[in-house]
Structures are given as structure tokens and as C-alpha cells.
Amino acid sequence: MHGEEVRLTMPAIPQLLRVARLTAAGLAGRLGFNFDEIEDVKIAVDELCFALVGTKGRDGDLTVVYRLLDDALEIEGSGTFTTDAPNPVPSELSAQILAAVVDEHELQREGAEVRFWLRKQRVAS
Amino acid sequence: MALDRNDKNELMRTFEAFAESRDSALRDQLIEAHLGLAEYLARRFANRGEPLDDLVQVASLGLVKAVERFDPARGLEFTTFATPTIVGELKRHFRDKGWAVRVPRRVQELHLRVTKVIDDLSLEMGRSPLIPEIAQRAGITEDEVIEAIDAGSAYRSASLDAGRSDDEESPGLLGQLGDLDPELASAERRAALGPLIGALPEREQVMLYLRFYEGMTQSEIAKHLGISQMHVSRLLARSLQQLRELAEDAS
DSSP: OTTEEEEEEEESOGGGHHHHHHHHHHHHHHTTOBHHHHHHHHHHHHHHHHHHHTTTOOSSEEEEEEEEOSSEEEEEEEEEOSSOOOOOOOOHHHHHHHHHHOSEEEEEEETTEEEEEEEEEOOOO | OOOOHHHHHHHHHHHHHHHHHOOHHHHHHHHHHTHHHHHHHHHHTOSSSSOHHHHHHHHHHHHHHHHHHOOGGGOOOHHHHHHHHHHHHHHHHHHHTTOOTTOOHHHHHHHHHHHHHHHHHHHHHSSOOBHHHHHHHHTSOHHHHHHHHHGGGGGGGSOTTOOOOOSTTSOOSGGGGGGSOGGGGSHHHHHHHHHHHHTSOHHHHHHHIIIIISOOOHHHHHHHHTSOHHHHHHHHHHHHHHHHHHHHHHO
């Protein structure tokens, strides 16, 4: 399954984040992640998607790309929003949470485009 | 349920008499006269994973509250006044049960089954189980496992002070916290976690602390607190959700 890629595009509203999370869980399961690791991925996806979408949602689409590597899952989310989104600077707490659940993560904003990336390594054999 | 004008007038008089005397016989009479309303509203919440009988009871409780609080002098129809109270009671019931209203029963049942399997397997194997292992033990497909563990996220709409668990195997959180290292409860921790976290209930603060500052896994926290791993999972998810909302409100 090396290099398999799944793309999800959806309106940037919080009600649909479940879909992003469920997809992440499904794919992490496919990669042989254990329950704890899957929960970690879900927390990270929630945290990062939330940074893009917020509690009220944004005008525009959120695209989430999942890359299945041999022993890791990479998730990239991005969106270009017409409404003025609050700057998605992760709070210290958010960064702390992300550091605890995934191996690498980043959150960026360039003009109207916001983007996140995370990588979760599978540890279980 | 339609009442003719005479019945209505008579009920109104009974309400007035009850408002005056607080006589419990009158109260019972009023409750009885409106049980149909309670049942009607309970039915609207049926097929969401809770037995109708339970719902009718919950709705009746709401009805009792409504009868007691109703003030006929304000000129409102009783049903207009009572409906939000009863519906509120029903919603609270679902919320306290931990389920968002829309989780289908099948998924709820799967969720409970899978929760138990995960705890059993974690204990037996001394590690967090894999999805295929959970699927095999639970006798369901891997997709169903994924769906079932995600159903835990539906717990998000649970009330801040819920945190209790309805299954006997996993006692409520509150009772477990006495065993914790008292240092955890110190003001120091609260300061370290920031004012936003301070707004969360104590037990959720402890969980966040253990998970993200002590770096314990969900299974370790579950063991530490003597509750199910799934319960830890959904409480954490809920706390994080709340923190985000608080953070966004604050910004």
C-alpha cells in the first residue's frame, strides 16, 4: 500500500470534521495502527482541522489528503477561504497536544491559504 | 390530546388553585391530565437507542417540573410552557447517557461491545490492540470497529458535569480521583496548564495533564483511573473540543 493516497474535499464546516476523522481512523487501521495510535491520529486531525475551520466554519472547501506510507500515515489539510479566517497560529496548548500525539506536525498560513501537515509513525509491530 | 374549551377552562382553574394552595392532589391531577403530552414528546425521541418506556418516564419527570413551575398568571398555555421543559429533560437524558441524539442504536451497541473488547484485549496482551484483533474478538468487520470507536466522539455533546459511566464495570470518574497523587491537584498544575484548562472540570484537567504533560497513553490513564479506555478517549476528545471552543471565544 506504499504511496496510496486518499483525497477528501468538503465544505469547511465543523460538522464534517467527523468525516475527516473517520477517514483517518479507517486508514490508520488499514496501516496496522493499534487502538491508541488511531485515537492519537484522530485527536491530531481534529486539532489541526479545527485550526483551519474553527467552530463556525469558513466559506470555502477543506481538502484533506491522506498518504499511506509503509509504516506511517501522513495527513495534509489545506483550504483557501474567502472569509477572513483567524490566523491559525496553534496555541501553546495545541502544540503540546499535537507533540504528544503525532511525530511531526506543522500549521502554516500564506495569504488566504491555510495548510497543515502531520505525520504519525506506526510503532506497533 | 385536543381539549375542548370546557376542559381547558377547568384545567386552568385547577392550575390557579394549585398555584394558590400547592396541594399535591391537585398537582397529581394536573400531571395526569397532561401525561399524553409527555408521551407524545417522548415518542419524538424514540428510535434513538433508548427504550420508549424510559423516555416516557423522563418526559414525565419534565412534566412534573413543568407543572410545579407553571405560573397561570402569566397567561401562557400550559402546553406552550411545558414543551420546552419536557424536551429539555429528554435532551438532558440523552446527553447524560453520553449519546448525542443522532447515533443509531446499532452503532451504540457496537460501540459498547467494542469498548469492552478493547479493554479485555489490552489487559490480556498488555498493549493496545490492533483493529483486526478487535474485529476478530468482537465478531465484526474491521470497518465496523472503526465506525464503533468513532462513535465515542458522539459523546462530545455530553454535559460538562456528566463524566459518569453507566456500565457497572467502569465506575464513575469522580469516585476514582481520590487515589491520585495529591500533587496533581495542586494550583501549580493549574497554572502550568493555563487559564483555559482551569475552566474544565477537575477530573478532565487531571486527564489532560496525564495524557499531554505526563505523556501517559490512553490505556495507561484508563488503568490509572480504573475506567475504560474508551471512556478516557471520549473524555479527552470532549475536553479538547471544549478547549478549542474556549480558545476561539477568547480570541
